[in-house]
Amino acid sequence: MNNYMLKDENAIYYECGYSCDNALYLRLGSEAFFITDSRYTIDAAEGVKNAQVIIDGDLYGAAAKLLKEHRIKKMTFDPKEWTLMGYEKISKDSDIRFDAVQDFSHKKRIIKTDKELKILAKAAKLGRKAFGDLANNFRMDGKGKDEFALTYLAKSILSDFGKYELSFDPIVAIGPNAAKPHARPTNRKLFKGDLLLVDAGLKYKRYCSDRTRTVEFGKDFTFDTHQKFKRKKIQKAYDTVLKAHDHAIKKARCGMKAKEVDALTRDIITRAGFGGYFVHSTGHGVGLDIHEMPYISAKSDTVIEDGMVFTIEPGIYMPGEFGIRIEDMVAMVDGKAKVL
Secondary structure, three states, rough: OEEEEEEEEEHHHHHHHOOOOOEEEEOOOOOOEEEOHHHHHHHHHHHHHEEHOOOOOOOOHHHHHHHOOOOOEEEEEEOOOOOOOHHHHHHOOOOOEEEEEOHHHHOOOOOOOOOHHHHHHHHHHHHHHHHHHHHHHHHHOOOEEEHHOOOOOOEEEEEOOOOOOOOOEEEEEEEHHHHOOOOOOOOOOOOOEEEEEEEEEEOOOOOOEEEEEEEOOOOOOOOOOOOOOOHHHHHHHHHHHHHHHHHHHHHHHHOOEHHHHHHHHHHHHHHHHOOOOOOOOEEEEEEOOOOOOEEEEEOOOEEOOOOOEEEEEEHHHHHHHOOEEEEEEEEEEOEEEEEE
C-alpha cells in the first residue's frame, strides 16, 4: 500500500512525529506530504519528520491537487477517519480508485517497536505512581466528597496538575454506580466501607496508560490488588475477578488467538457463577489511542504476537449493587505477558 491518506491525529503522528487538529497526511509512493493551515506553520516546520509541509487554507483542495500532479491511480484510506464531506472533496471528479481499509493505521501499529514499548512502560509506571498519590489524597481528603469532586481530584493528580494529558476522563464510581462499566459521576458521596472503583490513565509522550482498581474505602486503604471486603458476596466476586486477572496474565502466550486469551478470564468467572455479569471483553490494545488493536474479545481471531500491548481487565457487574474490575496493561515479550 504505497499510496494512502490519513486524517486522524494519532495516525498522522505515527507517520511523521507531529500532528495537529487540522491536517491531512498523504503518502504517495516514496514521498510524503503534511498539509495544514497557516496557524501551524512554525510548529509543523519544527515537528514534522520525513514529509514535506504544505501550508494551505484549503486542505482538501491541496490534497486533490497533489493527487492529480502525481497521477495517482489508487489511494487507500480508513473510512472511520473521514467525514463524508472531506472524502467527497478529495474524490469528486476523480478517476482514482479509493480503497477503504478499516483500521488501516491501527493495523500498522499493532506490533509496538522497542522504543514504543519503553514509552508505554514509562506511561504505565507513571500511572501506577499516580494511583498511589491518589490513594494518599483520597485517604486524607476523600471522605464525604461526591463523585464529581473525586473525579476532579483524580484528574488533577493523574495529570500531575497539568504536566501530563489524560488517556481519558477518569472513572470514579462508588457502590452501585460501579456496576456501570463506563460510569459517569453522580452526587453519591464516599464514606468508610464503601466500594470504590477507579479506572484512569495518563499519557507519556502521547502514549496512553490504563489501570483499574476496586477497593473498600477506609483510612488505611491502598490500590493494591489484594483487598478485603466486609460483604461476603463482594469478596467472592472480587476474588473471582482477581483470579481471572492473574490467570490470564500468567497463561497468555504468543500464538494464541485473542479469543483464547479472553477465555482465560471468562471461563473462571463463568465457573464461579458470575458469567452473566461479565459484560465486556477481557481487554483492548493500548498505544497512541486508548483503544486500539488487538481486541481481546470472545469473537477475535487475531493471533497474539510479541510486541503487542493490551489490557487484561475482567469484571463482574451486579446491577443496583456493585461493580468490580481489575485492570493492568501487559506487553507480549518472549512469548509471554509482562505487566507494564
